[in-house]
Amino acid sequence: MSSVLFDAPGPKARARYRILGVVTALVIIAIVGFIVLRFAQSGQFDEKKWHLFTFPLVQQTIIQSVGATLSAFATAAVLSLVLGVFLAFGRLSDRKWISLPCYGFTELFRAIPLLILMMIFYYGLPPLGVQGITPFTAVVAGLVLYNGSVLAEVFRAGIESLPRGQSEAGYAIGLPKSAVMTNILLPQAVRSMLPVIISQLVVILKDTALGFIVTYNEILFQAKYFGSQAQYGSPIIPSAIIAGVLYVGMCLILAGIAKWLESRMRRNVKVVKVAKSEIVAIEG
Amino acid sequence: MNTLLNNSDLFITGFRNTLILFGVAGIFALILGTIVATLRVSPIPAMRAAATLYINVVRNTPLTLVLFFFALGYPKLGLVEIDFMTAATVGLSLYTATYVAEAVRSGINTVPVGQAEAARAIGLPFTQTLTLVILPQAFRAVIPPMFSVFIALLKNTTVAAGFSVAEAGAIRSNLSERGEPAMAGLLWVALIFVLLVFILSFVQRKLEKKWKVAR
Numbered sequence: 001m002s003s004v005l006f007d008a009p010g011p012k013a014r015a016r017y018r019i020l021g022v023v024t025a026l027v028i029i030a031i032v033g034f035i036v037l038r039f040a041q042s043g044q045f046d047e048k049k050w051h052l053f054t055f056p057l058v059q060q061t062i063i064q065s066v067g068a069t070l071s072a073f074a075t076a077a078v079l080s081l082v083l084g085v086f087l088a089f090g091r092l093s094d095r096k097w098i099s100l101p102c103y104g105f106t107e108l109f110r111a112i113p114l115l116i117l118m119m120i121f122y123y124g125l126p127p128l129g130v131q132g133i134t135p136f137t138a139v140v141a142g143l144v145l146y147n148g149s150v151l152a153e154v155f156r157a158g159i160e161s162l163p164r165g166q167s168e169a170g171y172a173i174g175l176p177k178s179a180v181m182t183n184i185l186l187p188q189a190v191r192s193m194l195p196v197i198i199s200q201l202v203v204i205l206k207d208t209a210l211g212f213i214v215t216y217n218e219i220l221f222q223a224k225y226f227g228s229q230a231q232y233g234s235p236i237i238p239s240a241i242i243a244g245v246l247y248v249g250m251c252l253i254l255a256g257i258a259k260w261l262e263s264r265m266r267r268n269v270k271v272v273k274v275a276k277s278e279i280v281a282i283e284g
Numbered sequence: 285m286n287t288l289l290n291n292s293d294l295f296i297t298g299f300r301n302t303l304i305l306f307g308v309a310g311i312f313a314l315i316l317g318t319i320v321a322t323l324r325v326s327p328i329p330a331m332r333a334a335a336t337l338y339i340n341v342v343r344n345t346p347l348t349l350v351l352f353f354f355a356l357g358y359p360k361l362g363l364v365e366i367d368f369m370t371a372a373t374v375g376l377s378l379y380t381a382t383y384v385a386e387a388v389r390s391g392i393n394t395v396p397v398g399q400a401e402a403a404r405a406i407g408l409p410f411t412q413t414l415t416l417v418i419l420p421q422a423f424r425a426v427i428p429p430m431f432s433v434f435i436a437l438l439k440n441t442t443v444a445a446g447f448s449v450a451e452a453g454a455i456r457s458n459l460s461e462r463g464e465p466a467m468a469g470l471l472w473v474a475l476i477f478v479l480l481v482f483i484l485s486f487v488q489r490k491l492e493k494k495w496k497v498a499r
Contacts, residue, residue: 004400005418006327006410013327021330028334042362111481112474113439115446115453120474123456124467202344209346213446220348227356237357243349251344 039237049235052226053242065222066246072136072208072218076143077201083144084151089181091156106149115210118142122214135216139208147204154196158189191265198258202251209247219243291469294458299476301451305373305441310434312377317384318419324389327410335385342382347443351375355447372444376437383433391426392418424495431488435481442477452476 009017039045052058090102109117122138162185170180190197212220223243227236323335342350354371366374395418403413423430445453452473459469 004397005325005413007404009327017328021328024328024330024334028330038361038363042360044360108478111435111439111478113442113453113477115442116470116474116477119453119456120467120470123460124470127466206344206346209348210443210446212348212352213443220346220352224352224356234360237353237360240349240353240357243352244345247346247349248341248344252340255344 043233044235044237046233049233049238052229052232052235053238058226061222062219062242062246065217065219068136068216069205069208069218070250072139072143072211072216073205076140076147076204076208079140079144080147080151080204081197083148084155085186087148087152088155088159091152092159092181094177102152106152109145109149110153112146114142114146114207115213117145118210118214135211135214138214139211139216142210143204143207147200147207150203151197151200154193154200155186155189158193159185161192162188194265195258195262198254198261202254202258205251205254206247219246291455291459291462291464294455295452295472295476297450298452298455298458298473301369301449302438302441302453305369305376305444305449305451306434306438309373309376309380309441310437312373313380313384313433313437316377316381318388320381320385321388321392322414324385325392325414339382339385342379343386345379347375347379347440348446350379351443351447368444368448372441372447372449376440376444380433380437380440383436384430387426387429387433388419388422390429391422394425395421427488427492427495431484435484438480438484439477 007013043049053062087102087106090098091106093099093102118138118141121133121141122135125133159181166184166188167180170184171177175183208216208218209220211218212224215221220243223239224236227239228234320335320338323331324339326332351372354375355368358371359365399417399421400413403417408416441451442453444451445457450458455473456466456469460466
């Protein structure tokens, strides 16, 4: 698309593009250079600040915190997908007393900030006499309620974008509605919406970092702990860099899987094409 | 009801700061995001690469980590001192701008190719093709995803509470200092957010109807 916005450059334009390209590169180098220089001048690259992270025990703790992040992510991802399927079926139900509560549920939990949801579980429930709320439970419960509602909308849009002939054919051979849904519509909807579903999984992975605020012992929580060790010069920026590399790495792997699946499916003619605008509207 | 009325001062300050964060960060994100989207479709490879890199890195970083850096890391750099509110605004703007950029780019893709071709045919250069012909149409087409971005921004302001900004997410800890039940306070905060989000969705539907592109 982008090449439609400008003509193939002539000799004059090519020269101008070259100059602008060099200027852009210089501006970027200046910005990055300034940041690196500032880091160096304030001693962020000093051996002392990084020494902490050379201890095997510290490295082990970091790996454990990655495990904590991943276990919250995996649990929340599976449960959100299940909840999403149920809510989507609920909303598509012909019975008003099923579809209306499901509609209310998805709209409500998409509107409450995730952090507030986690706080309701972690700080709100125990004083009311609810036992056994660990930070892990609070993080997973919040993630599932929020992302389950978002995924429900994704599944619904996927099912509604399928050609009507698909469900009609199912009814014509005498299948009940539940079988039409689970055997015909859902498998196709999931395939066509797979890229959106996986980008929602990236959101779940990123949002586990909110767990740090409700004291869940994940990557960022450890990063703050190590970053405040005064005898190593409070290496808060080195630990933020390490946490950043871990998060960006994990998310890029997931996003890479999404891209791979998308390109694989584009070659597969059996997958129903969903209008791009529909996907964009949900992704937001 | 008592929790809300007896502590209305906390709720008012909290939500005032939330709305300030939302408004200021929203405007900056909109401007920066549009610039980044423009760079991403520009004819100059270096600009495209820079914008793509920025979007890919920031989109894959948790917002909590972005604010973590600005609230706890930035003061260590010995630059100009800024308060937590400003730090949170900068962090939220930089983070949200990537989502705005992606929304604008998807909007550019919805504009029919003929529009750009016609603009080129009458001799408009890239900047004018984009600013006079493509972007005005793209912005109209992009209202639903753009509002999703802003609703997300509104909800994301609560994350600033984890970093000493006295906005709506921080109401709980202030309430517990006064011995109020945590649940009641949190449910009120949740309810007000639900109302704010519904107002935004209402505005979205109005604008969508008003600005629909006739094709």
